[in-house]
Amino acid sequence: MNSRKSPRAKKQIMLAVGILCIATCLRAPFTSIGPLLEIVRESLHLSTAAAGLVNALPLLAFAAISPAAPSVSRRLGLEPALGMALVLVGGGVLLRSLGHIWSLYLGTALLGCGIAICNVLLPSLVKRDFPGSIPRLTVLYALAMGISAALGSFLVVPLAQSLGWGWEPALGALFLLPLTACAVWFPQLFARHKNIDASQPEEPRKASLWKSALAWQVTLFFGLTSFTYYISVSWLPAFLTEAGFTDAEAGNIHGVMQLVSATPGLLLIPIISRMKDQRLIAAAVAGIAALGTAGLAAAPGLALVWGGCIGFGTGAAIILGLMFIGLRTNNPLQAAALSGMAQSVGYLLAACGPICAGAVHDMTQSWTVVFYGCSVLCIVLGLFGLGAGRDIQVGSSHGRAECFSGDMDHQRV
Template sequence: MSADVSTISDRVADARMTTARRVLLIAGILLVAANLRGALTAVGPLMETIRRSEGLSAGQAGLLSALPLLTFAVFSPQVPKVARRVGMERLTWYALLTLAAGIVLRSVPVTGLLWLGTVLLGMAIAVGNVLLPALLKRDFPDRVAPMTSLYSVTMGVVGALVSGLAVPLAGVLPGGWRMALGCLAGLALIGFAVWAPQALGRQAQPVVPTVDAAGAPWRSALAWQVTAYMGLQSFGFYIVLAWFPAIMNDNGISEENSGWLLLLLQVLGVTMSAAIPLVANKMRDQRLLATGGSLMSLCGYAGMLVAPGLAVLWAVVVGLASGICFVLALLFFTLRAADSFGAAALSGMAQSIGYLFATTGPVLFGALHDWTHGWSLPLAVLMAAALAQAAVGLGAGRALTVH
């Protein structure tokens, strides 16, 4: 009898330990996600202040904004290879420490460190971008959709909060913009501490992928469709983020109200990021969502062109559409992969090419505006990209696996 009681007690203790580890893993994943946008979104509102402080030209400021995306493009394909050597947990842990170092270096008043710190934090964020879908595929195979919802919402909320608080913090902190950006290192260090049990308690495992994870995506038509979907939705999102307020200003809406509309757009995107994975998980495939969200974006862009006075309506439409398309792009990395290494390889490929393509968006859009002195041609290009995204979504949304 006492032996039975002892066995039951041991099982209860093991169950509690397993639950505690799982909660700690989820907390760690969400803290990693919380660090993937703030270091980037904080720069935009402070850019003019940084320009004046550092004596940057408009071109240099544009390069500073694009540098993290260029770093993603270069470094993302290398992440799966490194992860297979050192383990996904260890590499994620090192990335959080590198992120903290990059944020601090970016804030130090020494010539060149602004650029070096930006490159380092871009490399660190690339690791998190690529490996989070792979970790979800491996550790939550039956809960990929809700976990994707959780981490994408965390990214969006923290990114929006940091963006909104950047200027007020720069105004009250003794170091100005440097301290406002530098304090984000604290969030990275918290993530580093919480992730430590994962990195130290689980060694890199000799898992044999079910596909040639490093090479398979580059030879797969399905992987290229997922990549194109990722690139086109990022292309549109970064254009809207950069130019939506200017379009509204030129149509008689004040800068303050344009800013509020952009905030509304982003909040609605976060809302959809929470809901769509749960819906997508119950569907046979995601073609309807992928194509429907893209066509919804097209309608919003068309509305901005033909009826700019209905700015609130178009902010709502584009915001909802951007949330649908963004979270689907993330979800495809896990749904279309055979295993965690396949998810990492697909994520690395899609984010590398996708972000490289996305960097051209705001520049091309602005150049077309300067050339035509209007918004008709730029918005027409944006609509064409949304139409292409809808077509690609028919392929990326199929219930198939990359082989």
């Protein structure tokens, strides 16, 4: 009996390792440009708004590509689709590091397309192969995302300045992440896994999602979290250097924020296991993010503290948003559809963040208004968390009900 289980267990372990390696490519390739953005802007003579577009391009790619990702998966299979996405990420990283304006934008858009496919399909893969471990594995791959992003933020400035590489090779060094992920994921291309059940009717499920209040609550919770997070990722270093911090200090605080954003998952599993639903924790983490953004605007001298609050609050909210995709759906097909909806609409909202924040700064010559505005949005985020955190699933009578409806019979996932 044990000999029969052993090969299956090994395959599951290798699949989990592959998921974690893919996760390292989902944030670092584009968030790590933040500490170098001012250097890149000056080198290529870009305006603040034009530099903000560099951070917005991956988010726009997420919004455009996310709805198509489930269809790509059905045609190619989950594993080949993810492998193709890793190639896109690696190619985009290399193209972006050539040092031209056109290659900067094109490479950034290309890696954004690859990350978008991975973003959508990973929750579906977890739902399919680890249905009993959705919170645990979601936390682990969110942790991998955060740690890799933090390391990228810590290292790019020393690579560019201390070692004299320049910003182009410093960003090109991030190619190691998709290269490693491709090597680990390669055996999965030939493994036989059960694909998303294509026999289930796709169109009715898609229609039900767009009419579901619960699906919209999950989507907007994810979107407002991403909006706040990517403004902070994009412009925190610029804000700090304007406040008197050095580039290296700003990069370190930026890295701390991202490192802290990976840690909430370690606390969420024991907390969520004791909770009837996730409403309270969703509201609480939104409050922590609101405190961090408001504190940063009011007292930038304590940026390390406020950056930690922003990282913890938004990191926990992003993890919850990813959990909601699996916990609020009934099967892998529906999970892929909700993932596509949440990440398409959510990242379309988030893409506006860096551009709008850069434009507001150009008009006001200050980041204070930007971060105070983020604190207000975090309060709204908490309200959507009260809806998305209910212990129900899309398609139930309560899942179609209006926001914050009254008494309900909770369905355990």
